[in-house]
Amino acid sequence: MTVGNSPASLNASQERVASTQSGYLMLFLLLISIAAPVWAIIQLTSGHKDIAVIAVLAVGVLAMTLILCGFYLIQPNQAAAILLFGDYRGTDRNAGLRWVLPWLTRTKISVRVHNITSDKLKVNDLRGNPIEIASNVVWRVTDTAQALFDVDDYREFVHIQIESAVRAIGSRYPYDDIEHKEVTLRGDAEHVSEELRVELQERVQIAGVTIDECRLTHLAYAQEIAQAMLRRQQAEAVIGARKKLVEGAVTMVETALEQLSAKNVVHLDDERKAAMVSNLMVVLCSERDTQPVVNAGTLYQ
Numbered sequence: 053m054t055v056g057n058s059p060a061s062l063n064a065s066q067e068r069v070a071s072t073q074s075g076y077l078m079l080f081l082l083l084i085s086i087a088a089p090v091w092a093i094i095q096l097t098s099g100h101k102d103i104a105v106i107a108v109l110a111v112g113v114l115a116m117t118l119i120l121c122g123f124y125l126i127q128p129n130q131a132a133a134i135l136l137f138g139d140y141r142g143t144d145r146n147a148g149l150r151w152v153l154p155w156l157t158r159t160k161i162s163v164r165v166h167n168i169t170s171d172k173l174k175v176n177d178l179r180g181n182p183i184e185i186a187s188n189v190v191w192r193v194t195d196t197a198q199a200l201f202d203v204d205d206y207r208e209f210v211h212i213q214i215e216s217a218v219r220a221i222g223s224r225y226p227y228d229d230i231e232h233k234e235v236t237l238r239g240d241a242e243h244v245s246e247e248l249r250v251e252l253q254e255r256v257q258i259a260g261v262t263i264d265e266c267r268l269t270h271l272a273y274a275q276e277i278a279q280a281m282l283r284r285q286q287a288e289a290v291i292g293a294r295k296k297l298v299e300g301a302v303t304m305v306e307t308a309l310e311q312l313s314a315k316n317v318v319h320l321d322d323e324r325k326a327a328m329v330s331n332l333m334v335v336l337c338s339e340r341d342t343q344p345v346v347n348a349g350t351l352y353q
Contacts, residue, residue, distance in 0.1 A: 065195075065197035065198050065200075065202050065260075066195065066197055066198070067142075067143050067198070068142045068143065068197070069143065070133075070134040070144045072144045072146070072151065073151045074149070075150045076148075076149055077151075078122065078151040081119060085115040088109075088112030088115070089108075089113050091108070092105050092106070092112060093109065121154035122151045122153060122154045123151055124150055125148070125149060126146060126147050126148065126150055126160070128147045129163050130147070130160060130163065131163050131196045132150070133158070133159040133196055133200055134158060135156065135157045135159065140201060143196045143197065144158075161199060163192060163194070163196065165190060165192045166191050166210075167189075168189045168191070168210070168214060169186065169187070169188045170211075171186065172184050172185070172186045172270055173185055173186065173218055175218075175219050175222040176223055177222060177223060178223065178225055179226045181226075181227055181274075182274035183222065183237070183271065183272065183273055184270060184272050185222045185237070185268065186218070186268070186270035187218050187245075187266055187267065187268050187269060188267045188268075189210075189214050189265070190265040190266075191210060191262065191263050192262055193206065193260055193261055194260055194261065197260065198258065199259055199260040199261065202258055202259060202260065203258065206259045206260070206261065209256070210259065210261055213252060213255040217248060217251045217252040217255055221244060222237065224247075225240075227273065237271055241267075241268055245266050246266075248268075249266040252266060
């Protein structure tokens with residue numbers, strides 16, 4: 053699935069810089085606007101009740117109100133989307149005291165790094181075995197316009213997509229492979245985690261979210277088959293060990309026969325070679341210590 057080519061992404065919002073002002077400059081203007089009403093009040097209390105003084109008082113109060121309503125604060129790694137009657141006008145990412153025209157609304161959004169550990173999900177792996185899997189995902193908002201306006205709730209959207217991506221990856225690979233001939237969830241955690249990150253990035257791109265890291269935090273067979281799969285793994289391990297042991301024993305017996313023949317140590321017919329091979333295989337492949345038998349007679353007795 054490529055979200056970038058979907059119809060929804062073609063009409064996606066795009067973050068742009070909003071036109072805002074430093075709040076400290078407007079704070080200085082606020083002090084000036086406060087001085088005018090104070091002067092007008094002093095004049096009125098002194099008996100100077102002319103229209104000019106009343107006008108100064110009205111303008112000063114209005115200016116002070118407008119300036120006060122335009123202040124807002126942005127913390128580090130926080131942004132504010134500016135809207136004019138519902139129309140997106142840009143995003144302000146400058147931390148500190150900020151000011152914008154009071155009839156513009158501000159919607160704050162965190163652009164900090166978020167860390168989510170998904171619930172343990174029960175899925176079927178590639179071979180149909182039920183397994184439990186969970187993942188830890190590190191993500192952050194990189195496009196505030198998409199996060200606010202292209203999805204209903206970007207946090208809930210990310211949570212749902214994490215669960216969906218984990219289920220997809222969990223069913224794409226087998227849990228384990230004793231012969232190590234294919235990519236598995238248990239044996240190739242780095243590869244699986246990277247593919248999970250790519251899969252999840254495609255899913256949340258429409259929400260303006262970037263996935264920094266994904267890691268599997270829990271991976272196990274489901275409880276109903278855990279004991280059976282443990283016995284199967286033990287059997288496969290024993291079979292694999294036996295296979296290696298037999299391969300090594302055959303190589304050693306072959307080498308011994310070749311060296312005995314090459315150095316003319318002893319000449320054996322086919323029957324004695326078979327007996328020697330049988331004895332060597334028993335010695336090399338036996339799980340218990342063998343008891344040597346010394347032949348005090350001739351080779352054929």
